[in-house]
Amino acid sequence: MKNLIMNILTLAALSIPATVALADETSINTLLQQYQAAGATSGDAKRGEALWNKTYTGKAPFTERSCKTCHSANVKKPGKHVRTGKALKPLAPSVNPESLIKVKKIKKWFKRNCKWTLGKECNAQQKADILTFLKTQ
């Protein structure tokens, strides 16, 4: 009888849906581990935020470039592609559940957007910091 009750309790516990995680912790941790393997220390949200707002020089017509140029300074708000005007969904996982889910997608956009904004690919530390900043938003 005791066994039966335990079985029922176990089944009940299993059927409770896991809390829906914001962003995808597994994907983010996978990336953070890769960045550490490439020489980064653990990500720092404050440094990430500073980098997010830092301005770089680029070719005309977009001589001043930063993450905020297309994504909003407030990552919980939608952005706007500076060249095409297309609306971009907010990057903050707290308001956009589709954000920071796929490793492949995060890598693709880091590569493209760092090249445009900084003029070169971001290093592992910069990526770790930005990702750590974004995931808390």
Next chain:
Amino acid sequence: MKYPILIGSAILVTSVLGVPVVFSDDDRNEYRQRSVGVAAVNSPLYKEECGSCHMAYPPGLLPERSWKKVMSGLESHFGDNAELDADTAEKISAFLYKHSAEKSSYRRSRKIMQRLGKNDAPIRITETAYFIHEHDEIPEKMIKGNKKVNSLANCNACHSGAEKGMFDEDGVNIPGYGRWDD
């Protein structure tokens, strides 16, 4: 004398099987789209990869030779970096080439090809002679001087059916100016 029998049999088979000889709404829409539009984009991968920054332009608006140029220069794609990994690039290229303008029977594709020089390979749809002809009467203030439009490349700012490949004048609504009739 064999034919009446064949036709008779065909009618008999059709009526027995109950195949209706009517056109569905889908057929009518398809016909209308062929006569006024361009084949709609039906690739989720293309929409995801190319539609993140701009409207996913229908491949039937440029010939294959143009798409080849576009796909070979993604590192500097109209001033932006739009690099793709090799596998994705290959899939997207295959999609673009398969549905490029010269392979399509849709009206807009045929018109673009008719006016394109044999070796012309523009990488902007807005540079094709047909496109220029179709937009040459619109004053600049409605496009470049219009913050909600900005550029002729922003199709869906005015063409309400652009995402579905519909570019007829009935569907035009210029922000701040309304419908366009010439």
